[in-house]
Amino acid sequence: MLKVGLLGAGRIAGVHATAITSNPGSTLVAVSDINAEAAGRLASQYGAEARSTDAILNDPAIDAVLIATSTDTHSDLIERATGAGKAVLCEKPVDLSLARAQACQTVAARNGKPVMIGFNRRFDPNFATLKASADKGEIGKTELLSITSFDPAPPPVAYIKVSGGLFRDMMIHDFDMANFIMGAVPVSVLAVGSSIVDPAIGAAGDVDTAVVTLAYADGRIAVIKNSRRAVYGYDQRVELLGSSGLLQAQNMLENTVVKSTTAGVSSAKPTYFFLERYMPAYAAEWAAFVTAVTTGTPLPVTLADGVAALAMAEAATQSAKTGLPVTLASVLG
Amino acid sequence: MLKVGLLGAGRIAGVHATAITSNPGSTLVAVSDINAEAAGRLASQYGAEARSTDAILNDPAIDAVLIATSTDTHSDLIERATGAGKAVLCEKPVDLSLARAQACQTVAARNGKPVMIGFNRRFDPNFATLKASADKGEIGKTELLSITSFDPAPPPVAYIKVSGGLFRDMMIHDFDMANFIMGAVPVSVLAVGSSIVDPAIGAAGDVDTAVVTLAYADGRIAVIKNSRRAVYGYDQRVELLGSSGLLQAQNMLENTVVKSTTAGVSSAKPTYFFLERYMPAYAAEWAAFVTAVTTGTPLPVTLADGVAALAMAEAATQSAKTGLPVTLASVLG
Amino acid sequence: MLKVGLLGAGRIAGVHATAITSNPGSTLVAVSDINAEAAGRLASQYGAEARSTDAILNDPAIDAVLIATSTDTHSDLIERATGAGKAVLCEKPVDLSLARAQACQTVAARNGKPVMIGFNRRFDPNFATLKASADKGEIGKTELLSITSFDPAPPPVAYIKVSGGLFRDMMIHDFDMANFIMGAVPVSVLAVGSSIVDPAIGAAGDVDTAVVTLAYADGRIAVIKNSRRAVYGYDQRVELLGSSGLLQAQNMLENTVVKSTTAGVSSAKPTYFFLERYMPAYAAEWAAFVTAVTTGTPLPVTLADGVAALAMAEAATQSAKTGLPVTLASVLG
Amino acid sequence: MLKVGLLGAGRIAGVHATAITSNPGSTLVAVSDINAEAAGRLASQYGAEARSTDAILNDPAIDAVLIATSTDTHSDLIERATGAGKAVLCEKPVDLSLARAQACQTVAARNGKPVMIGFNRRFDPNFATLKASADKGEIGKTELLSITSFDPAPPPVAYIKVSGGLFRDMMIHDFDMANFIMGAVPVSVLAVGSSIVDPAIGAAGDVDTAVVTLAYADGRIAVIKNSRRAVYGYDQRVELLGSSGLLQAQNMLENTVVKSTTAGVSSAKPTYFFLERYMPAYAAEWAAFVTAVTTGTPLPVTLADGVAALAMAEAATQSAKTGLPVTLASVLG
Structure with a gap:
């Protein structure tokens, strides 16, 4: 059972929360957002806790994070999350700067944790x-x-x-x-x-x-x-x-x-x-991530694909x- | 919040369990089945209790029952459930005997509780x-x-x-x-x-x-x-x-x-x-039942429709x- | 080359005239109608002669007639045309009276000439x-x-x-x-x-x-x-x-x-x-008639089908x- | 009634011959081709004469020519035909050389006769x-x-x-x-x-x-x-x-x-x-040409469109x- 932290509590985070909770192989542990109230609301709806991003990243019981925050935070969060030993599914795009995305790719590769980019289509x-x-x-x-x-x-x-x-x-x-x-x-x-x-x-x-x-x-x-x-x-x-x-x-x-x-x-x-249109795709995307991470098989979409x-x-x-x-x-x- | 008992734990009961739990206006309290193991499995998957049918019908905290048992039990269960003050959603057909269905209709009318027949289409x-x-x-x-x-x-x-x-x-x-x-x-x-x-x-x-x-x-x-x-x-x-x-x-x-x-x-x-084909229809059917029962508005399909x-x-x-x-x-x- | 007389000069007769003239195996010789002016107009448009029905039926140079007159004349014309040794394509229905159509079928069978009914579909x-x-x-x-x-x-x-x-x-x-x-x-x-x-x-x-x-x-x-x-x-x-x-x-x-x-x-x-809708069907119907009559092979639709x-x-x-x-x-x- | 000479007797010329003869406003007078036998065959099928191209262009009784010869002859034939006072419908392309096509456009403009290019689509x-x-x-x-x-x-x-x-x-x-x-x-x-x-x-x-x-x-x-x-x-x-x-x-x-x-x-x-696919388009194209030429209204496709x-x-x-x-x-x- 993959224990998941969800970073971001906006509209697309809600879609992901449904995918995480309805998947028999994963459970939603915690949600963070710069808007604490939004995080609280989403967490309670899906039976999870609202926490700070730091608390999620520092929790050794959390196996994976799903990054659904604004684009300008993606590279940083990918680096921090993989540094903290988490598997990552990050919404697209990796970054608006190609150079920054490439740097992130280097860091993530060094951290050695799987990073999937959310090309849901x-x-x-x-x-x-x-x-x-x-x-x-x-x-x-x-x-x-x-x-x-x-x-x-x-x-x-x-x-x-x-x-x-x-x-x-x-x-x-x-x-x-x-x-x-x-x-x-x-x-x-x-x-x-x-x-x-x-x-x-x-x-x-x-x-x-x-x-x-x-x-x-x-x-x-x-x-x-x-x-x-x-x-x-x-x-x-x-x-x-x-x-x-x-x-x-x-x-x-x-x-x-x-x-x-x-x-x-x-x-x-x-x-x-x-x-x-893509509601079934979000569920299938998450299922593919869970399968790859829990079985150690290759991710179907990688950070390199994002770059x-x-x-x-x-x-x-x-x-x-x-x-x-x-x-x-x-x-x- | 409508508190629901689910009678039956077969395949169609599983579909209904999903509809009940994913609907924000209802919660699944208990499941019964002549196969106790099946009832236990379904109940645990959806965070409910396995009970006897009697225990469900006698529990004053349960507002409604969904009857997803074999056809030959429908009339009896409709009569007992309405007699126990529950709102009922019963799978079709009401009965194989028209006379028995008509008798059931009379009893249910006397009991005065809403009975909807599951014409999901x-x-x-x-x-x-x-x-x-x-x-x-x-x-x-x-x-x-x-x-x-x-x-x-x-x-x-x-x-x-x-x-x-x-x-x-x-x-x-x-x-x-x-x-x-x-x-x-x-x-x-x-x-x-x-x-x-x-x-x-x-x-x-x-x-x-x-x-x-x-x-x-x-x-x-x-x-x-x-x-x-x-x-x-x-x-x-x-x-x-x-x-x-x-x-x-x-x-x-x-x-x-x-x-x-x-x-x-x-x-x-x-x-x-x-x-x-009808997965979205089952969810919409349940939503319509919840709305009618909780607002006291007419049911969209009635026992008379079943007859x-x-x-x-x-x-x-x-x-x-x-x-x-x-x-x-x-x-x- | 099948030499054809067209009985009737109404709207559907015009459709048949096009099919007859554009088919390489048939030529339109004469047209008759109770409205002599209509027969004249249609005949001249397609390079044929306007004649009386009698003149057409009595002309030994004419091999086949297409009957596109009003329904009440069909049985009589089928009998007369086959009696005169013509192959016949007759618009549906054979007759409004089943008994009359059956009698016509007997006469046509005795006359021994092929009769096809225009079930164009x-x-x-x-x-x-x-x-x-x-x-x-x-x-x-x-x-x-x-x-x-x-x-x-x-x-x-x-x-x-x-x-x-x-x-x-x-x-x-x-x-x-x-x-x-x-x-x-x-x-x-x-x-x-x-x-x-x-x-x-x-x-x-x-x-x-x-x-x-x-x-x-x-x-x-x-x-x-x-x-x-x-x-x-x-x-x-x-x-x-x-x-x-x-x-x-x-x-x-x-x-x-x-x-x-x-x-x-x-x-x-x-x-x-x-x-x-059926313009191509009329051409194909006529082509099938020409092929069957000129090769002596069975008609694809018979008078028995009409009955x-x-x-x-x-x-x-x-x-x-x-x-x-x-x-x-x-x-x- | 537009009297038409057809230059070319290949496959597409046959399509045009059908359009010309079935149009009530035009009649096919003559056909020419470098292959005299092909010209003869096509002419006889549609009740026209086989002639030389010169004979067609020099015949004052011919109002229009349809050019369906090989591409390398198009510019020359457009110039000669318009010079001889004929309206022209020419198959596309005008020429493989843009310069040559432009020169042809100048000549045709001077000759003052309508030239339509066969963009049938x-x-x-x-x-x-x-x-x-x-x-x-x-x-x-x-x-x-x-x-x-x-x-x-x-x-x-x-x-x-x-x-x-x-x-x-x-x-x-x-x-x-x-x-x-x-x-x-x-x-x-x-x-x-x-x-x-x-x-x-x-x-x-x-x-x-x-x-x-x-x-x-x-x-x-x-x-x-x-x-x-x-x-x-x-x-x-x-x-x-x-x-x-x-x-x-x-x-x-x-x-x-x-x-x-x-x-x-x-x-x-x-x-x-x-x-x-385009059989109905060829007939409609010819009809549009006949209408424009016989009424003196603008052509729907011009030589300029071809250029x-x-x-x-x-x-x-x-x-x-x-x-x-x-x-x-x-x-x-």
């Missing part, structure tokens, strides 16, 4: 099925990957300003998805972005609409489309062309009802946003500014 | 959305209802023999669905059935494939198709034609992946059976044997 | 694919057939009055579809009908909504649903359950565009009515009136 | 519906366009060598589709290509898989994906994100049959290649080689 049943099908060779040799990832509505500009930008905040999930499905990182990144959804996003120095092309050493190509606004819901699709077929993971809909009238045939919209996705975001950010392709080697230094 | 998000759309008049006046309800595989003949037959055991859900959607009971029932899936089912005096037509006083018509075998999964669809459109609630699929190869375009099968569905099953059983239409009035006596 | 690419898949055993042994057949809007009551009623005029297509797919005629017919779409139809002694259940000697069951009104378009679907799977032929849509907005996800409606469907319509008409099942044997006399 | 009912919906503002302001265009199988390398390469031969259709839907030409073109389908294609100096990103002056973005091989059929989809919704034009399937078995749920493949698409192909070819973005201005000189 790898555990979505649809994407996981697509990946498994491709790995079984059901469409032959993979050639061309296409990822569509649109949020339902743009966040406030205040959030945009501290987010690290669309590539580090939003497309980072898709970079990891590309790495997951292609089983390799690309050689170069080519980004075209603009702010046509909301001029205020452009004024803040970010883009809200972007297309990124990834070129791989073996000639394969991937393309990622992002928009901060798809008014019909959370649009999350993956499409993979191979030498003997095509795989598509389509959206999940709110229900299966179809209405036919003189106005046409209509069905439900995609599930609204990430909590609705790779961040490097791609860095390259895309540069490419979108210059209009030129950026090699991954150049940003990795 | 009313709470399926797809069927509930279809019903809400029809009630809002989105397809005008309703005219023709069609229910497709196929199980993935027939049960053992030993089960068939004690089940009360396809109409009372399986189609009873669809009778209730018709009552739910049409908002009325039919005038007459016309059944055609045969045993072509498994001759052993026919030898046991039952049918495994049936079409039942329901005629309503206002000229509306409903048709229900049942088969004990749909090898591709649990096929659960409803289709409602109205004066200004059509509503269809389609199957839920295991995932959204589509594969295109030279062999064609293929997608996932329907979710396999009722636990996979009506059973009467339709009785009529269909007679009609399938004689080949003639059977009025509901004639079986209600 | 057998040649629809979707239904033909479903049938071929079933015949290849792709879903094992067939068990339960379901046909949905809704017209977009009811015809004028004046038409209803001379139509022979819903079962002879509209459902006759579905009776033939059942015979086509099941490869057998049913033992008994059980109809429930009502007039809820338009009370004037009921006042005229007909129904506008009906469900018919067909019971087969081997225990198989078919169910046909008809409505005179589906405001969203022509709803033509077939569904066949077998021991190892399900086949569904779905509607054809006007286009493949899908629109997703805050209002939901919407797509095009089914093609509006029979001309749009069988009419007998089922007769049985259904009786059953809808009495509420009792009617055997096919009883109406065939 | 604009007339596909699905894409035309998508465009009309966008133009009506049904998804608000358009932002991000995505075109998927995969051929079922690569052509022989011998064809590749004279084709002008993937961008001029295959993606040129998609460049025109982007211009059609966006209503503007892009500022710059960014191409990533590789030859992973067939190394022989790479050895011939071409790519078989490519992703091209188009950046527009107003910040909008389009992305085009091409592959020479999609084994499941002709994959032709368009997707347009706007400020208030998404439009998708999906593939047309061979039929609507769905089969559900233990192996999954399968449906028909997309129509196999351009003749199957614009060719310029984008030229830019993409350069970009794929250098890895750098290429502005349209730089190739237009």
Whole structure:
């Protein structure tokens, strides 16, 4: 039974608390948050204690921590938690600074404890099925990957300003998805972005609409489309062309009802946003972490995966500014 | 906070235990079962006590019982539980005997406690959305209802023999669905059935494939198709034609992946059976029960609904044997 | 090269004229109609001559006639045309009177010329694919057939009055579809009908909504649903359950565009009515007739098929009136 | 009645001959081809004469010519035909050389006769519906366009060598589709290509898989994906994100049959290649040409559209080689 401390008590921490308590292999021991009241509320709901982060990290009875705090604390907490001998599952991204993330990776490696990054979409049943099908060779040799990832509505500009930008905040999930499905990182990144959804996003120095092309050493190509606004819901699709077929993971809909009238045939919209869409993925992600940590088997997503996705975001950010392709080697230094 | 005793510790009882414990308005106090070990296991998993049924019914601290025992005990337990002042949610069917169910209805009415019958499909998000759309008049006046309800595989003949037959055991859900959607009971029932899936089912005096037509006083018509075998999964669809459109609630699929190869375009099968398909419905059913009981508002499904569905099953059983239409009035006596 | 005379110059005759002229194995020689002007217009458009029906039937250079006149003339024209040595393709139904159709069948048999009845739906690419898949055993042994057949809007009551009623005029297509797919005629017919779409139809002694259940000697069951009104378009679907799977032929849509907005996800409606939906079927039907007649191979649909469907319509008409099942044997006399 | 000469008697010329003869506003007078036998065969099938190209161009009774010869003859024939006073519909591309196409445009403008380029996909009912919906503002302001265009199988390398390469031969259709839907030409073109389908294609100096990103002056973005091989059929989809919704034009399937078995749920493949998919588009294209020429209204696709698409192909070819973005201005000189 894995004893777990949860760092952070915000909305996503609540999702993780459910996953931890409903998993037969783990138990939630303690919750911390800079907002003590929030920590108290979450802890009591799930039968755990509210503590300070220090108290959690110093408790030898706690085996693992789940880091669900703000991004700027991730690197520090990964270093401290692994230093304290804890296995770690940390929300993405590792950091907004690639250099800081790489330094964290060095420290964590020295500490020798497993660190998994929360790329929850790898555990979505649809994407996981697509990946498994491709790995079984059901469409032959993979050639061309296409990822569509649109949020339902743009966040406030205040959030945009501290987010690290669309590539580090939003497309980072898709970079990891590309790495997951292609089983390799690309050689170069080519980004075209603009702010046509909301001029205020452009004024803040970010883009809200972007297309990124990834070129791989073996000639394969991937393309990622992002928009901060798809008014019909959370649009999350993956499409993979191979030498003997095509795989598509389509959206999940709110229900299966179809209405036919003189106005046409209509069905439900995609599930609204990430909590609705990826709820099963969060549970599967946690189960995979528990299994890997308790059996000593390799983690399905590593800190290195987090650094790779961040490097791609860095390259895309540069490419979108210059209009030129950026090699991954150049940003990795 | 509704304090709940769970009668029965089988597979469906486990589903209910999850619904009870995860609902913020209810808590699971005790579990009983004729198999004491099963009761103990389930109770301990959900932090409750294993007790005798008597002990549960006699405990004044318990507000409600959920009856998930075998069908032949339902009527007795409904009578005893309401007599002991408990609110009741009882799995369907009320009884295999219409007369016994009607007697139970009389006793329960005298006892004056709310009794809800577990027609979980009313709470399926797809069927509930279809019903809400029809009630809002989105397809005008309703005219023709069609229910497709196929199980993935027939049960053992030993089960068939004690089940009360396809109409009372399986189609009873669809009778209730018709009552739910049409908002009325039919005038007459016309059944055609045969045993072509498994001759052993026919030898046991039952049918495994049936079409039942329901005629309503206002000229509306409903048709229900049942088969004990749909090898591709649990096929659960409803289709409602109205004066200004059509509503269809389609199957839920295991995932959204589509594969295109030279062999064609293929997608996932329907979710396999009722636990996979109706898991969200069980949680919503329980939530509706808790709300009704704790606020004193009318139950969304009543013991009368259970009796009506059973009467339709009785009529269909007679009609399938004689080949003639059977009025509901004639079986209600 | 089959030389063809076309009897009738109405709307459906125009469809047939296109099929005849575009088929490399046939040529349209002459057209007749009680409205001489209509015959003239159609003939000139397709490079044929307008003639009297007598002149067509008496012309030894004409090999085949296509009868697209009003229903009350079909039996007479089949008898005269076969008597004159012509191969015949006649629009459905053979006649509104089963006795008259049977008499016609006797005469045609004596005349020894091939007579095909225009059950065009057998040649629809979707239904033909479903049938071929079933015949290849792709879903094992067939068990339960379901046909949905809704017209977009009811015809004028004046038409209803001379139509022979819903079962002879509209459902006759579905009776033939059942015979086509099941490869057998049913033992008994059980109809429930009502007039809820338009009370004037009921006042005229007909129904506008009906469900018919067909019971087969081997225990198989078919169910046909008809409505005179589906405001969203022509709803033509077939569904066949077998021991190892399900086949569904779905509607054809006007286009493949899908629109997703805050209002939901919407797509095009089914093609509006029979001309749009079955245009490819009419061409395929004619091609099959030409092939059979010119090669001397059996016709894919025979006059006997037309009589069988009419007998089922007769049985259904009786059953809808009495509420009792009617055997096919009883109406065939 | 438009009198038409058809230059070329190959496969696509046959498709055009059908469109010309079945259109009530045009008649096919003569056919020419360097293969006199082919011209003779096609002419006799459609009731026209086989002639030399000169004889067609010099015949004052011929109003229009349809150019369906090999690409290297297009510019010359456009110049000669317009010089001879004919209206012209010419198959795409105008030329493999952008400079030559531009020179042709100058000559044709001087000759003052209408020249339409055969971008047939604009007339596909699905894409035309998508465009009309966008133009009506049904998804608000358009932002991000995505075109998927995969051929079922690569052509022989011998064809590749004279084709002008993937961008001029295959993606040129998609460049025109982007211009059609966006209503503007892009500022710059960014191409990533590789030859992973067939190394022989790479050895011939071409790519078989490519992703091209188009950046527009107003910040909008389009992305085009091409592959020479999609084994499941002709994959032709368009997707347009706007400020208030998404439009998708999906593939047309061979039929609507769905089969559900233990192996999954399968449906028909997309129509196999351009003749199957775009047959209705060829007829609609010709109808639009006839209407524009006979009424003197503007052509729906012009020679300028052909030059614009060719310029984008030229830019993409350069970009794929250098890895750098290429502005349209730089190739237009």
